[in-house]
Amino acid sequence: MPSSDGKETIRSVEHQPIYVTPEEQEKERQAIEEIKGLSQRPQSYFIVTYGCQMNAHDSEKLAGLLNAMGMTEAEDRLKADFVLFNTCCVRENAERRALGNVNWLKELRKDKPDLLIGVCGCMVQQPLMAERILKQYRFIDLAFGTHNLHRLPEMLLSLLLNRKRVVEIDRQENLIAEGLPVKRLHSWHAFITIMYGCDNFCSYCVVPYVRGRERSRRMEDILREAQELRQTGVQEIMLLGQNVNSYGNGNENGESFPKLLRELDKLDIPRIRFMTSHPKDLSDELIEVMATGKHICNHLHLPVQSGNDEILRLMNRRYTRESYLRKVEKLRQAIPDIGLTTDLIVGFPGETEAQFEDSLSLVREVGFDSAFTFIYSPREGTQAAKMEGRIPEEESSRRIGLLIQEVEAATARANESMVGKTEQVLVESLSKRDNTKVSGKGTRSVTVTLEGTEQDIGKIIPVKITSAATNTLRGERTER
Ligand code: SF4
Secondary structure (H helix, E strand, C coil), X not given: CCCCCCCCCCCCHXXXXXXXXXXXXXXXXXXXXXXHHCCCCCCEEEEEECCCHXXXXXXXXXXXXXXXXXXXXXXXXXXXXXXXXXXXXCCHHHHHHHHHHHHHHHHHCXXXXXXXXXXXXXXXXXXXXXXXXXXXXXXXXXXXXXXXXXXXXXXXHHHHHHCCCEEECCCCCCEECCCCXXXXXXXXXXXXXXXXXXXXXXXXXXXXXXXXXXXXXXHHHHHHHHHHXXXXXXXXXXXXXXXXXXXXXXXXXXXXXXXXXXXXXXXXXXXXEEECXXXXXXXXXXXXXXXXXXXXXXXXXXXXXXXXXXXXXXXXXXXXXXXXXXXXXXXXXXXXXXXXXXXXXXXCCCCCHHHXXXXXHHHHXXXXXXXXXXXXXXXXXXXXXXXXXXXXXXXXXXXXXXXXXXXXXXXXHHHHCCCCCEEEEEEEEECCCXXXXXXXXXXXXXXXXXXXXXXXXCCEXXXXXXXXXCCEEEEEEXXX
């Protein structure tokens, strides 16, 4: 059993990755063919995704599998024959929202008796959730955990043939499934998962329990995927993992994140991004690769969580305020125009006013481009959930209000400093308010709006920044 006290860092043989075998892959392929041949099968699907980018990419794989079964994506959940909720359990809020929405769909079935309802992802993987679904959510037809995604065809086939609900939560957590079909959201941007799970056991976090222990894909598989994407004309790849900096830990051939980045850089994909990075694993070698790589964006999301050493110790983050600041300094020396973003938690058990103020002063000191701010949310099974000194909701709300003000001031300063500079903007969408404008992201990951049309979406355009708003920049293209 993995230790949850955060002290265990050594990987044992039982945590080495296990690849889904060609025989198992063949079974799934056969299930896909069988489903396609069924006269009574859902024709359309809709996936509702909660949570992080890892989940967003999992949904792209689920959509890829459903498309391969001959289904098409419905415009919305009301029009779909099969609705699948890909859930998150990192915060209680997300879990409550997901269950509320699933319940709401139950009503829809009164008018649409053949509607199939599925639930998958992190929430389902939690201990006792399978039992809860079986007892309390009897209308759910299909439920599966994070380690069973690749088995969707067989599970769905069993449901369709036997008309009996399927609940599959595998505890074999070190699986890696290669070669799944992916229905990507955009042709110009692609997620590539490079590693799964996490070994860090931060005391507030449920991820190691629901996503399993850390395991990395083989570098050759990642490079092949990136190469194929390059050939389709993708403009930007985003490498995903709970802690990308420790990519390769446990793989043969000394594979590591800096090495992977170096190799990817040679493929000449215009932009490479990655997330998330744990500060303790940010090495000098990685900083050097980021500084010298031709295609690696000058942006780093480096979650700090707190500016106070005692809180960081209780969170089991394994770095100090001082060591975090030293890394920031090194990054800025090597890459002067780097954009830094972060995550911060307020109201961790026992957090005093002075400890909270350390977070405020850290935001001032670093000057982040932006930050995701959260009120601590206790998660069952984690070490922090057992800690004393729960901060009252009202107090946590006051603290997050102050923190948001501090972050906004830092964002305003960072945005102001970019006025007059030229940014390479990858255009992502047409503005919702004004269809003569488009918006996209510069390499620092700040949103920039400029004049443009739908034809600009997916293109990288040089833009001179003319002014800064609260969270975005405005600019003018420097060439037509
Ligand atoms: S490193 Fe991230 S994913 Fe891993 S335990 Fe800590 S917060 Fe959770």
